[in-house]
Amino acid sequence: MTVEEDTINPGVYKPFEYISRVDPIHLLNFIQHEHPQVIALILSYLKPKNASIILRNLPHEVQSDITVRITCMDRADPEILRKIERVLEKKLSTLSSEDYEAVGGVDEMVKILNLVGSANKKKIIKTLDIEDPEIAEKIKKRSSFFWKIFAKTKFAASFQSISI
Numbered sequence: 001m002t003v004e005e006d007t008i009n010p011g012v013y014k015p016f017e018y019i020s021r022v023d024p025i026h027l028l029n030f031i032q033h034e035h036p037q038v039i040a041l042i043l044s045y046l047k048p049k050n051a052s053i054i055l056r057n058l059p060h061e062v063q064s065d066i067t068v069r070i071t072c073m074d075r076a077d078p079e080i081l082r083k084i085e086r087v088l089e090k091k092l093s094t095l096s097s098e099d100y101e102a103v104g105g106v107d108e109m110v111k112i113l114n115l116v117g118s119a120n121k122k123k124i125i126k127t128l129d130i131e132d133p134e135i136a137e138k139i140k141k142r143s144s145f146f147w148k149i150f151a152k153t154k155f156a157a158s159f160q161s162i163s164i
Helices: 003-008 017-021 024-031 036-044 048-056 060-072 078-092 106-113 118-131 133-142 144-151 154-160
Strands: none
Touching (some): 024 078, 118 133
């Protein structure tokens, strides 16, 4: 359906329209064990940003399979769409995007680490460097602790001498 058709026929049925209001990670939890063709069909009706969030959180083998299926997809049987939609809607009926509030995350962890004391923070970051370097790096990038260490390096001195 084109934008013009949607404007002319505003009451026209749009498959999976309701899932646009569902948090992509919550939707992922409901569809991740479905057949790749079903996932591909659902993702093809999502906004690209939401579809990409789901796709990148699926196993690599499934990602490429779904990519091929979406790329080769041409048309979908309306009856199959309605069946999948009814099942998904039933699964999601207990879930509302308003029921969940964003919590945690890197910024929250940085705030907490900034309050645990320097010695504890160093130990935690050192452990994370070993156990989960990716998370350690994310925290360092946003942490004032990282910038304090950075300020003491030779690189920081030469960085400050650069005039823009």
